[in-house]
Amino acid sequence: MRHIVASVGVVLLAALGFALASPAAADDSSDLAARAEAWMTAYNAGDMEGAAALYAEDGCRMPPNAEAVQGRSAILANLQATLATGATHAEIAVTEAGSSGDWGWGRGTYVLTGADGTHIDHGKWMNVSHQVDGEWMIHCDIWNSDMPLAGGETEE
Numbered sequence: 001m002r003h004i005v006a007s008v009g010v011v012l013l014a015a016l017g018f019a020l021a022s023p024a025a026a027d028d029s030s031d032l033a034a035r036a037e038a039w040m041t042a043y044n045a046g047d048m049e050g051a052a053a054l055y056a057e058d059g060c061r062m063p064p065n066a067e068a069v070q071g072r073s074a075i076l077a078n079l080q081a082t083l084a085t086g087a088t089h090a091e092i093a094v095t096e097a098g099s100s101g102d103w104g105w106g107r108g109t110y111v112l113t114g115a116d117g118t119h120i121d122h123g124k125w126m127n128v129s130h131q132v133d134g135e136w137m138i139h140c141d142i143w144n145s146d147m148p149l150a151g152g153e154t155e156e
Contacts, residue, residue, distance in 0.1 A: 028097035030104025030129050030136045036094050039138075043090050048083060052076035055138045056130065062142035065149075087112040087120050102131040103139075110143060121145050 035054055042050035052075045055061075061075055062068045069078045090112055097106035106127045112120040125143035129136050 028099050028104060028106070030097070030099040030131075032097040032099075032104055032106040032127065032129060033094050035129065035136060035138065036092055036106070036108075036127075040090055040092050043079070043083075044088070046083065046088070048076055048079040051079055056132050059138055060140040062140065064144040085120075086114045088115045089113045092125070099129075104129040104136065121147060123147070 039051050039054050042048070042054070052072055055072055055075050057072050058070070059072060059075060060068050060070045061078055063078065069075055090110060092108060092110045094106055094108045096108070098104065106129075107125065109122070109124050111122045114120055123143055123145040125141060127141040128139045130139045131137070
């Protein structure tokens with residue numbers, strides 16, 4: 001279950017309805033904070049199609065302990081699988097964001113909980129976005145847990 005939950009992406013990347021926590025984000029012309037808020041709102045409402053629509057058609061997600069997912073339909077399937085694990089609520093904070101030309105980036109933290117408020121996971125994420133036909137879209141996101149692997153394994 002931990003492996004599947006870690007695949008949330010919260011993306012998550014998603015991916016990101018976040019509380020803006022850094023003055024650096026004020027200089028972000030891509031407005032990652034707005035995309036993050038839209039992602040979090042869609043995810044928390046169970047609207048995985050709405051969350052997936054925030055990604056570029058050729059976008060990607062890089063979940064921990066799993067292969068990358070490429071393309072909007074694969075991203076949708078990944079989001080649906082994550083929701084099915086019981087991770088029904090994502091809280092995302094943007095701690096840094098910036099942009100240059102048609103590219104934007106950001107990073108932050110996330111917390112995943114179940115419908116009953118049970119803590120499932122927490123960690124950090126990064127996101128790269130770009131403009132597609134004048135609209136900012138998530139190009140790729142990656143996240144990883146701050147919790148130890150199941151079974152107590154640790155990296156040295």
